Amino acid sequence: MNRTEIIGYENTEMNKNINIEDSLxxxxxxxxxxxxxxxxxxxxxxxxxxxxKMRKIILNNMKLKKNMLILGDNSGSKPDxxxxxSFKSLIPLLxxxxxxxxxxxxxxxxxxxxxxxxxxxxxxxxxxxxxxxNQYKHYQKTNIWSQLNGEKHxxxxxxxxxxxxxxxxxxxxxxxxxxxxxxxxxxxxxxKYIHNKIGDIVIFDQRITxxxxxxxxxxxxxxxxxxxxxxxxxxxxEFETGTIKRQNDQNKMIKSFL
Ligand SMILES: O=C(O)CCC(=O)C(=O)O
Ligand SMILES: [Fe+2]
Numbered sequence: 001m002n003r004t005e006i007i008g009y010e011n012t013e014m015n016k017n018i019n020i021e022d023s024l025x026x027x028x029x030x031x032x033x034x035x036x037x038x039x040x041x042x043x044x045x046x047x048x049x050x051x052x053k054m055r056k057i058i059l060n061n062m063k064l065k066k067n068m069l070i071l072g073d074n075s076g077s078k079p080d081x082x083x084x085x086s087f088k089s090l091i092p093l094l095x096x097x098x099x100x101x102x103x104x105x106x107x108x109x110x111x112x113x114x115x116x117x118x119x120x121x122x123x124x125x126x127x128x129x130x131x132x133x134n135q136y137k138h139y140q141k142t143n144i145w146s147q148l149n150g151e152k153h154x155x156x157x158x159x160x161x162x163x164x165x166x167x168x169x170x171x172x173x174x175x176x177x178x179x180x181x182x183x184x185x186x187x188x189x190x191x192k193y194i195h196n197k198i199g200d201i202v203i204f205d206q207r208i209t210x211x212x213x214x215x216x217x218x219x220x221x222x223x224x225x226x227x228x229x230x231x232x233x234x235x236x237x238e239f240e241t242g243t244i245k246r247q248n249d250q251n252k253m254i255k256s257f258l
Pocket of ligand 2: 128129130210
């Protein structure tokens, strides 16, 4: 009997044939949560020191140099920061290799870091699922709930909150299991405030119903760094094509103000 059989994990669709030895940081319980509830929290992925360094780099760029799309008085976003040289010093702190290893376990198939990556500063985000909107909506031609040639929508977001949310409800809020529900329904019994500690990270299936803070109530700037990973398939391709277009449009707007 192999280890997968011993712990009774073989029946979850996403995790077939996982080499457990390769995925020590990402436990089987983690993978099961992601599959069933649509999200998972990984504890202590970053050190507090690294989070503080990330905050400095970001605040310097976004607040001081205003390298962001301004969304409100004190809020904004920086789409595709990975390709902006001003954020270069952030890259080594992100531990992309370790993230890649976790994602390898989740996908167990070829995948990539999509172009979808951004930083949000003090953003207020209401209930939604992460799909393309407005003029970018048409890029997602294939129904995200369908299966096509054995493929389905498998896009996960890796979220790094650069402040503590253990004692507040200003972090991520989501509806457990709603990554399988086609419409947005707010069931209070399934509503979950994520109380991630500084250094913890959250991964979710981007079809989950979720929201951020509802108003800017924190004592310090609320910063969220997010990275999107998709299985190499048509669903990822379509989402990515529209996302690249949106991010480029937004970055052109930022440049025109700088
Ligand atoms: O601000 C948040 O906590 C959530 C932001 C969000 O909707 C996302 O990253 O997809
Ligand atoms: Fe979202």
